[in-house]
Amino acid sequence: MSGQQTEQTKQARPAGQPGSSGGYPAHFRVWRGDADGGGLEDFTVEVNEGEVVLDIIHRLQATQAPDLAVRWNCKAGKCGSCSAEINGQPRLLCMTRMSVFDRTETITVTPMRAFPVVRDLVTDVSFNYTKAREVPSFVPPAELAPGEYRMQQEDVNRSQEFRKCIECFLCQDTCHVVRDHEENKAAFAGPRFLIRIAELDMHPLDAAPQSGLDRQTTAQDEHGLGYCNITKCCTEVCPENIKITDNALIPLKERVADRKYDPLVWLGNKIRRRTE
Missing domain, CATH: 3.10.20.30 (Beta-grasp domain)
Structure with a gap:
């Protein structure tokens, strides 16, 4: 039975x-x-x-x-x-x-x-690959040959956090600037690529300024940093636990704001330009 x-x-x-x-x-x-x-x-x-x-x-x-x-x-x-x-x-x-x-x-x-x-x-996530191509890559220092680069471990650790990204694009998906406003996509890179810009901006060996590239200005003017209102929704969904907002977006916003609005920084830049 x-x-x-x-x-x-x-x-x-x-x-x-x-x-x-x-x-x-x-x-x-x-x-x-x-x-x-x-x-x-x-x-x-x-x-x-x-x-x-x-x-x-x-x-x-x-x-x-x-x-x-x-x-x-x-x-x-x-x-x-x-x-x-x-x-x-x-x-x-x-x-x-x-x-x-x-x-x-x-x-x-x-x-x-x-x-x-x-x-x-x-x-179709091709939007993200388009944005990736718009971010200028690392600019190697002209005075150093490959193999001669040296960095403090603290700087290595700080950049390494952002390189943990697996490009799942969950942060892009949950970001309301991308998610709810189709018209913003042309002007906004999204959190995944803003952390790439932030990483390069804080990289001690990136020679972008010497090549004429101002990553802070382009972050604001070309990649839409100002659209981000730091709600931390991108950080909450990151499977790699990258602190996107606290360690990348907020510090980048602060550096951009200092450059644009701090009167002492503004004066220093004016003096520097006159002496060069």
Whole structure:
């Protein structure tokens, strides 16, 4: 009798579904559609202990929605590919554990709202690559050859924080300047690239001033630093825990403000220009 029940259970379970030991059925709402429109579709899918949201999306692909589009790569929180919104919050699918949700909760997965939808959970993030090309790169000092660069460890540590960025673009997605105002995108680089400018501006070996490039002025005039009102929403969603606002944007804003409005700095610049 027990053998018959086991065989019936196997037949009732869809192909590819995991065993029921320790699992539970979860209710998901996943956005399906493309650039022309779409909507949320409901799914009930089994969840096992230790799984993340990306596991559930893969199970949906294997059992119920084989044409569901999702971008992913490493499944280790280091490639930044599987960015989406879970219950309205920008997050990495591979780093969001199912254990943080109540078992009776409906979990809604949607594409990043700040970028155009390609299909389902995949968005067109080419806006970010356009902005990346607009930021001038590091300018090596002319008097030093490669291999002769020397920096204090404190300066190395400060720059290293910003180089932890995995370019998941969650900070870009949650930034309301980008998210809610399409007209701002042409003039605003967004937090990901403002921290790149801030890193280069505080780099002790960056020879941009000697080459005629003023990173503080371009940050304000060309990359839209003034649009940022330091709400810290970008810092809150960063999976690498980079203190985007406190360690990059606020200090950069302060340096720009000193340059533009501090009367002593203004006077010093005027005197320096007269003597050169």
